[in-house]
Amino acid sequence: MARHQHGFQHALRRRFYRPYPYLHSRHLAFRWLVTTLLGILAVTGIMLSFYYQPSSETAYESVRYIMRDVGHGWSGWLCRGIHYWASQCLLVLGALQLVRILVNGRYRGRGRSHWRLGLLTLALLFAFAFTGDLLAWDDAAFWSADQALNWLDQLPLFGHALAGVLRGGEETGPATLRNFFGFHVLLLPAAGVLLAWLWSWLPDWNPNLRLRGGRRPQS
């Protein structure tokens, strides 16, 4: 019987039965670690969003409810803890990777686009952490967000306008929380998807890396 070269089964076979590279390469292990952390962040973030209420009257209480009552007082707390630490680990990993690229000089030549995209990705991760921090709506988060927005306000040309958009007005307040929630769960994930799509377009430039199927990247 002739094998079908199209259709869902064929697509599945192509996806799951082609050889994948080994994880012993540091570069690939890093990529898988980042993907795993992003997956964990997405899953725990969705779980937290079931209970979180993004309004200045209820945000703090809903976070306290998550910490104290959800899942008999441990799964909500654990979910928030995992979400928080996964984001912090991702920030540290991203920063370390950029330092490695800087020291190795891989930002030059063929690594140029990777370097720029890496910087943008790191900025996006910081934006995620920044907007996510305010969602707890506690005193420390509020004032640290206010402080950072004041810095942004000082930038010439677009600083004031950008700070105004983030704040949702002239002062940091309830509108800021609503905006940050929108950024955290809608706009930034959409930007993340766009960046992931751009990453997938870039060829690998690591000379020690073998691509799927054992090919070396073309020079």
Place this chain on the structure above:
Amino acid sequence: MIIVLKEGSGEAEVREVLDRLEEVGLRGRELEGRPRRVIHVLNGPTWKAKPLARLEAVSALVPTSGPRHRREGRRFFPYHFLAWAVLLLLVLSGLVLLSGFFPPGLGRPADVLGEAGSAQALWFFRGVAGFLSLLPEDSVAAGVLALFLIWLAFFFLPEIDRTTGPARLKRLPIVALGLFFLLGGFFLALGGGRG
């Protein structure tokens, strides 16, 4: 695969090769109009015809396909999937331990109308806060602009550093400057961060 027979081979040699092919489960057909007598192996895994090279009548075995390309790596399922599952378990265990020992806190509810007090900047902004606290009050805007320009310089680093090749000494000023900013930020983060 093509089996090339020696010059002067006759029908008997051709028959012998075809019979030997049949013994290993292969079928062959003699190709007409060639200077030497040749047999084309028509079916099956042609590596089974390799022992025929030892026959007296056979001159050479010529593969009809290119060299076999061995694909490196391993299948997604189960090998790659298992490796990833182990990685996921390790990462999750680490995160659970971190959450257990250092749970994210929840302070007092935000008081929008209150005083800033001694709120600390987020850890990744502490370097910025430390740097800006060194500047006089009326120069904070210039400080913020300078930080933005440093970030832009990082962004356009491939254009700034035009060196090629692996020579690290040539890049030393760039790397030293980059590390100076990063370590400087880290140092300031330890001392700064007060709002």
